Amino acid sequence: MxxxxxxxxxxxxxxxxxxxxxxxxxxxxxxxxxxxxxxxxxxxxxxxxxxxxxxxxxxxxxxxxxxxxxxxxxxxxxxxxxxxxxxxxxxxxxxxxxxxxxxxxxxxxxxxxxxxxxxxxxxxxxxxxxxxxxxxxxxxxxxxxxxxxxxxxxxxxxxxxxxxxxxxxxxxxxxxxxxxxxxxxxxxxxxxxxxxxxxxxxxxxxxxxxxxxxxxxxxxxxxxxxxxxxxxxxxxxxxxxxxxxxxxxxxxxxxxxxxxxHSELTRLLCEGMARDRTPGAITNAYxxxxxxxxxxxxxxxxxRLIKSDAELALMRRAAAVTGEAFRRAMERTHAGQLESDLAAHIECAFQRIGGPLARPAFPTVAASGANACTLHYVANSAVLRDGDMVMVDAGCELNGYCSDVSRSWPTSGRFSAPQSDVYQLLLETQRHCIERARSAASASVAWSATAAAVSSSAPSLDDLHRDCVRLLTSGLKQIGFFPKHATADDAIASGAYAQYFPHALGHYLGMDTHDTHQLSKSIPLRERMVITVEPGIYIRPDDPQAPAPFRGIGMRVEDDVVIHADGQPAEVLTDSMPRSIADIEALMQCGK
CATH class of the missing domain: 3.40.350.10 (Creatinase/prolidase N-terminal domain)
Incomplete structure (x- = not known):
């Protein structure tokens, strides 16, 4: 980096x-x-x-x-x-x-x-x-x-x-x-x-x-x-x-x-710098x-890391379109439905609501049951079964700016006890990370300042990720994961937690889904940055170390967040989308 x-x-x-x-x-x-x-x-x-x-x-x-x-x-x-x-x-x-x-x-x-x-x-x-x-x-x-x-x-x-x-x-x-x-x-x-x-x-x-x-x-x-x-x-x-x-x-x-x-442009530059058009001269110029x-x-x-008012307005619009698309998909979810049908509902809504310049920001993931334990599952070919969870990861690129959202909900419209335990852990972890992201340095502070000078009030994505690992590992330990003799700290030190949470908490968001991805995630968060916050838990069905009731559950909750000045709460661009268990169940009952 x-x-x-x-x-x-x-x-x-x-x-x-x-x-x-x-x-x-x-x-x-x-x-x-x-x-x-x-x-x-x-x-x-x-x-x-x-x-x-x-x-x-x-x-x-x-x-x-x-x-x-x-x-x-x-x-x-x-x-x-x-x-x-x-x-x-x-x-x-x-x-x-x-x-x-x-x-x-x-x-x-x-x-x-x-x-x-x-x-x-x-x-x-x-x-x-x-x-x-x-x-x-x-x-x-x-x-x-x-x-x-x-x-x-x-x-x-x-x-x-x-x-x-x-x-x-x-x-x-x-x-x-x-x-x-x-x-x-x-x-x-x-x-x-x-x-x-x-x-x-x-x-x-x-x-x-x-x-x-x-x-x-x-x-x-x-x-x-x-x-x-x-x-x-x-x-x-x-x-x-x-x-x-x-x-x-x-x-x-x-x-x-x-x-x-762009190899063609590189060739044009070399030809312009070459003494003549012979292959040898062009090669030497290269x-x-x-x-x-x-x-x-x-x-x-x-x-590009710091967004203007105009950019934030476009990202709010992309998030609003995405939120409505997810709501429509949730309302229409039922057992016997194809995963591809959910993906089609969402992608159709992108263009119907967003207009001719809207397109998926990346291939939509619509993963039901154990398919959600595959992070980049894009086959979307299975049939939704009653009692399974479905995890959808989708985003809308609108007028050049992207949203990126993940939601997990039960096919039946009601969370089972194990599903509720895992989902509530994700939700509480995400809330903590978003709450901590409010303490960010103002964009007016000179960027020549060192990370140490602002680290006390401005966590980085890496800092939030470490918080996420600690909270998820402690929560999994409380519901029966990891050996009895091992503490949560042991699971973190050994890396055992990574089989259930193998990815980063989030990334920068903007014109690209993984925006400015070559910049370090150790940069202290600043006003007008936009990030995703996406804790996830993935418990493979063949994991003998996981408690049996949890096997085959894969969930992620992801929202798009604008960092505001020091002391102000972060703005959740995708806050209009149902996120709590009660709100998800209420919306799905409306669609029955």
Whole structure:
């Protein structure tokens, strides 16, 4: 996992909180800035939208805007694109988006602030390259529904394949001149200023491709849609990188790029850096570049860890859709039903309630009886039997943000005594962990602080996991698990508890189900983080050490939790879903 040197960067995480906006009207994101030009250029806005800086300070976004000449701002923001393209736009999908939004719920200004935060986090004389996700296929040429790489989506809002975002931050005080790629001689070269450059590379429009796959964004409209000044043909990215490397006034820039994500893009970069197109030259260029590549994760993922108001609003909506889907499934549960029927009810509800941009965040698990003891059971092919429990793990990705929920309930509508014992233990453990998560450090605290400085008031996911292990092990001991001579501490020390609770208590949640998964779980929880809290107990039917009445029981209770400032209770996004034994039984009786 990552080291503290990366995880607590004041230049990245410390600024993320100040760079994000707040929702002032339904669906409207307003950044704290005094710029009136931006409001005029973006068209329709709420009359109640405040535009004053916090505590009398200019926001980073406002400073970002000052560094860009107003002619380019007018050129970018004066017109909304009105034709249909490969992703929804305010003009073509007003039922999904508001004016000024690049993606539903996220304003163009927020994307600009995200890029500004990334540039601020980058070391001088460095380049970050964020590639698109390669297209995936069922088999041969039958494509899967496309999903953009999360980092590119977060910083640009571009959802087309074969695209890349490049950010270049020159050495301090440098004024290197960007040589416009020869493929676009009409574009006016400009001078690199101290804050850096933003470049989007995307495919030009292609009539033959559009006949099969639909309208493309194209280079000219991408400027207006994404608010990025420089947009170039995807195939020119290698030449562009070569020009950056050649014109740098100091040493070669540090390259933050993961070559494993998109092999085609890596090939284009190598071809651009090669002296010629011969295989040997390209191979030499590859080996030369690889020695300069550094993972961008320590720069980009900490920025995504702290959610803006707009992001939290989208996650609340995804959680609400998921909650209603689970309620419908619970009401319809009965013996003789297929597990796949439960999964179908939930996934159908995602799209019926969430709309055309909703999709399952991951394959739905609908596991009845002993199938629930298999953590990633996705066959969903068994028949529900009277007296069995059913465990469902499902999530809705809506407008780019995910929910992740698990619920366990009895097929018959009534918990048996052993089922009730296990479920109540899970519920009490989860309540403790959520209650402890309320004591989190404010997002305004500088991220340069060490973990030790805030650990007393801000537990980490790892801390909550240790609490969970202690509580579950003690509870299992009380109902007859583990040898009589062994204490709960013995079961923890020996690892015996892990056969019943083998996974982590939770993970970060956001644009991905396992969001920012490469960051350490030892980071103290902070305001605006979103986590899952999901204790589980799995007792295999062939476990001779388990008391007989409990064998074959598998349960998990999982909720999505927003961390608030110190002293405030955590917000359970999925709190509308039945969780207590009484509430579950009452809901299921209503459906009979």
């Amino acid at each position: 990552l080291t503290g040197r990366w995880l607590f960067s004041a230049a990245s995480l410390g600024r993320a909180r100040r760079l994000v906006g707040r929702r002032t009207a339904p669906g409207l994101v307003c950044l704290r800035t005094t710029s009136t030009a931006a409001a005029a250029n973006d068209g329709q806005r709420s009359a109640g939208c405040e535009r004053t800086p916090i505590d009398g300070e200019s926001s980073p976004l406002q400073e970002w805007g000052k560094r860009h000449d107003t002619w380019h701002q007018r050129a970018i923001f004066a017109d909304e694109v009105t034709r249909t393209v490969s992703q929804p736009l305010p003009a073509t999908h007003p039922h999904l988006m508001r004016a000024g939004e690049v993606t539903p719920g996220i304003h163009r200004a927020e994307y600009a602030a995200r890029r500004a935060a990334l540039l601020a986090a980058m070391p001088p004389n460095s380049v970050v390259i964020l590639p698109s996700m390669p297209e995936q296929f069922y088999s041969m040429d039958v494509p899967l529904r496309y999903r953009q790489h999360t980092e590119l989506s977060y910083f640009s809002g571009c959802h087309e394949p074969h695209a890349a975002l490049v950010l270049y931050k020159p050495a301090t005080g440098a004024r290197d001149t960007w040589q416009t790629p020869s493929q676009h001689p009409s574009r006016t070269p400009s001078t690199v200023t101290g804050h850096g450059r933003e470049m989007l590379f995307i495919r030009p429009r292609d009539a033959a491709r559009e006949l099969w796959d639909g309208p493309m964004i194209g280079i000219d409209d991408a400027v207006h849609i994404f608010g990025i000044r420089e947009v170039y043909a995807y195939g020119s990215i290698g030449q562009s990188l070569a020009e950056i490397m050649a014109t740098s006034a100091t040493a070669k820039p540090q390259l933050f790029y993961d070559p494993a994500i 080996h030369s570049l690889v020695s300069h590549f550094t993972s961008p994760v320590p720069l980009v993922q900490p920025l």
